[in-house]
Amino acid sequence: MRETAAPRIAARMAAIEPFRVMDILARARVLEAQGRSIVHMEVGEPDFPTPRPICDAGIAALAKGELHYTPAPGLTELREAIAANYRRLHGIDIPASRIVVTTGSSGALLLALGALVDPGDRVLLSDPGYPCNRNFVRLVNGEPIGIAVGPDSHYQLTPESLARHWDSRTAAAIVATPSNPTGTVVPPAQLRAMVELARERGGTLIVDEIYHGLVYEGEAKSALALAEDVFVVNSFSKYFNMTGWRLGWLVVPERCLREIDKLAQNIFISPPAPAQFAALAAFRPETLAIAETHRMEFRERRDFLVPALRALGFDVPHTPEGAFYIYAGCARLTQDSFAFTRDLLEESGVAIAPGIDFGTHRPREHVRFSYTQSIDVLAEGVRRIGEFLRKRQS
Ligand SMILES: Cc1ncc(COP(=O)(O)O)c(C=O)c1O
Numbered sequence: 001m002r003e004t005a006a007p008r009i010a011a012r013m014a015a016i017e018p019f020r021v022m023d024i025l026a027r028a029r030v031l032e033a034q035g036r037s038i039v040h041m042e043v044g045e046p047d048f049p050t051p052r053p054i055c056d057a058g059i060a061a062l063a064k065g066e067l068h069y070t071p072a073p074g075l076t077e078l079r080e081a082i083a084a085n086y087r088r089l090h091g092i093d094i095p096a097s098r099i100v101v102t103t104g105s106s107g108a109l110l111l112a113l114g115a116l117v118d119p120g121d122r123v124l125l126s127d128p129g130y131p132c133n134r135n136f137v138r139l140v141n142g143e144p145i146g147i148a149v150g151p152d153s154h155y156q157l158t159p160e161s162l163a164r165h166w167d168s169r170t171a172a173a174i175v176a177t178p179s180n181p182t183g184t185v186v187p188p189a190q191l192r193a194m195v196e197l198a199r200e201r202g203g204t205l206i207v208d209e210i211y212h213g214l215v216y217e218g219e220a221k222s223a224l225a226l227a228e229d230v231f232v233v234n235s236f237s238k239y240f241n242m243t244g245w246r247l248g249w250l251v252v253p254e255r256c257l258r259e260i261d262k263l264a265q266n267i268f269i270s271p272p273a274p275a276q277f278a279a280l281a282a283f284r285p286e287t288l289a290i291a292e293t294h295r296m297e298f299r300e301r302r303d304f305l306v307p308a309l310r311a312l313g314f315d316v317p318h319t320p321e322g323a324f325y326i327y328a329g330c331a332r333l334t335q336d337s338f339a340f341t342r343d344l345l346e347e348s349g350v351a352i353a354p355g356i357d358f359g360t361h362r363p364r365e366h367v368r369f370s371y372t373q374s375i376d377v378l379a380e381g382v383r384r385i386g387e388f389l390r391k392r393q394s
Contacts, residue, residue, distance in 0.1 A: 016135045021353040021368075024341060028351040039381035041369045042351040044180060044325065048241045048297075051282075051290040058245075058278030066277050072265040074101025074249070075276045082249055085283050090225045098252050100260055101271045105210045105235035105248035109136050109174075110267070112206050112231045112250060115259045117142040117171050124165050124173035126157050127359030128327065128366065130180045130208070142171070148361040151317040155182035155327065159193035166201045173198060176208035178215060181358045181368040182327040183302075183320025188221040195227040206231040210248070211323040213239030213291060216299040218321060229253045236275075238323075239291055240282050245275035298324050301371040301378060308382045309369065312389060324371050327358075331365040333389060341367055348388040350381050 021042050028038045049055075061067075073079065079096040086094045102108040109132070117123060119141035125133050127146030134144035147165055149155050157175055166173075175194060177186040186194075191207070198205040207223040209232055223230045235248030252260045281287055305326060306319050315329030334340040341354040355366030371378060 012138055012141065015138050017131070019131055020357045024345060024351050024353065028345060031345070031349065036349050038345070039350045039377055039384060040373060041371070041378070041381055042353050043372070044238075044370055045243050045372060046238060046241045046294065046324070047372045047374070048294050050241050050245070050278075051287045053281040053284055053287045053290075054240060054242065054278045057281035058274050061274050061277030066273055068273060069270040070273050070276060072100075072268070072270055073261055074099070074271055075280070078276050078280055079249075081280060081283050086222065086224060088283075090222050092222070092225050094224055094251060095254075098254060098257065100250045100252055100257075100264060101276060102248045102250055102264070103268055103271050104237060104246045105208065105233045105250075106132065106136075107246075107268060107271070108233040108235075108248050108250035109133065109206070109208070110139070111260050111263050112233065112252075113137060113140050113142065113172070114263050114267070115256060116204050116206075116231075120169065121171035122167070122169045124157065124162060124170060126155070126175070126179065127361040128155070128181055128355065128363070129174075129359060130176055131357050131359075133174050143169075145170075146359050146361065150361075154186075154318060155179060155184045156186050156190075157194065158190060159197050162194055162197050166197070166203070170201065170203055172204045172206055174206045174208060176210070177220065178211040178320070178322030180211070180323055181325050181353070183211075183323040183325045184318060185215060185218065185220050185321045188226060191221070191223055192226045195223060195230050199227075199229060204229070204231060206233065208233045210235045210238055214295055214298055214324060215322040216295070216302060217319075220322065224251055231256075236279050236282060239295075240279070240287070241294070242275070242279070242282075245278060246272055247275040247279055298371065301373075301375055302326070304375050305369065305371050305378055305382070308378075312382065312385055314367075326369045326371070327355075328367055328369060329365055330367050335364065337364050337367050344385065344388055347391075348384040350384050350388070 024042050079099040082099050083094050083096040117140045121142045122145050123137045124145050126149045137144040147161050195205045232251040236242040313332050338354040344350050353368040355363030
């Protein structure tokens with residue numbers, strides 16, 4: 001066979017890191033295929049099925065052959081349904097024209113960064129934070145700047161930390177509330193101050209509200225209720241258990257609409273049509289009732305897992321208010337969270353995510369637990385971790 005030269009890979013790829021939790025998941029699947037029982041607390045994917053009314057609407061769309069491109073910013077009816085949901089939840093009037101339906105919130109983040117970031121521009125992010133964000137920034141040849149956050153700032157960026165790091169090369173900052181991996185929520189006054197700071201510095205705040213439906217304490221106010229010149233990202237993935245349907249949305253300031261529309265036309269042509277028809281059923285009362293039962297279940301799981309992890313010796317300084325993650329300090333148990341997650345999986349069949357996935361600020365001292373399994377399964381995970389720790393200490 002004739003040897004061919006390897007294709008030349010773009011230099012930017014050297015900086016784009018793998019999502020290590022996916023490696024853990026792959027290893028967990030190999031062990032399962034060998035007959036091992038694995039407790040999954042690694043991936044950020046709800047265990048609940050997509051609510052029946054959404055599936056039925058999707059099946060009906062397939063039967064009718066609704067399988068064509070839709071307008072690039074999505075079906076008008078869906079954009080109107082999302083706008084109506086902002087009215088219902090937050091009492092705010094967002095014109096449907098400002099809502100762009102996307103291929104997951106991943107598509108929304110890519111569109112926002114594509115429109116806002118020039119090569120060499122900086123984007124401020126929390127560290128720890130959602131790992132894909134820094135790689136999206138690199139994809140558009142920007143420079144992600146991680147800002148260390150910890151218990152003192154509720155694991156979130158603050159107006160003060162943004163002000164300290166915002167320089168002439170900064171184009172934007174991304175805030176996720178509730179956050180992945182910490183589940184913490186930014187209070188409205190703090191969010192407003194951050195939008196104002198970005199505006200004063202001539203940049204933009206991108207607010208990721210993908211976990212907004214999943215808040216267990218207090219109220220998560222949409223950034224859209226606070227300002228018009230903010231980009232807001234959201235998704236059907238988590239609250240409506242639609243991860244595989246690949247559907248999200250971006251709310252865009254009026255004056256940026258044309259730019260986002262152009263990008264959406266070119267990059268995606270349209271978001272997936274069957275998923276959009278299915279999502280039309282998401283805001284119906286019967287679907288919202290199902291989603292609410294899931295939220296209550298997540299809260300019970302959190303209330304079980306946080307004290308159980310503390311009893312095992314993990315540090316959880318704040319009970320997370322939302323999402324389905326616990327970012328736990330493990331310094332009292334190990335000096336190397338990556339080796340810890342690997343050994344825990346191999347020896348005890350419990351899969352969790354290492355801190356290294358979420359940034360460079362003290363990653364060896366942290367691990368992330370997802371409570372996307374029933375309480376019985378979580379209890380089995382806790383039992384196995386207890387046994388694993390006892391064996392190590394003996
Ligand atoms: C904070 C955050 N933003 C965005 C996403 C991307 O989700 P999707 O593209 O499925 O909407 C995730 C997924 O885990 C996330 O945790």
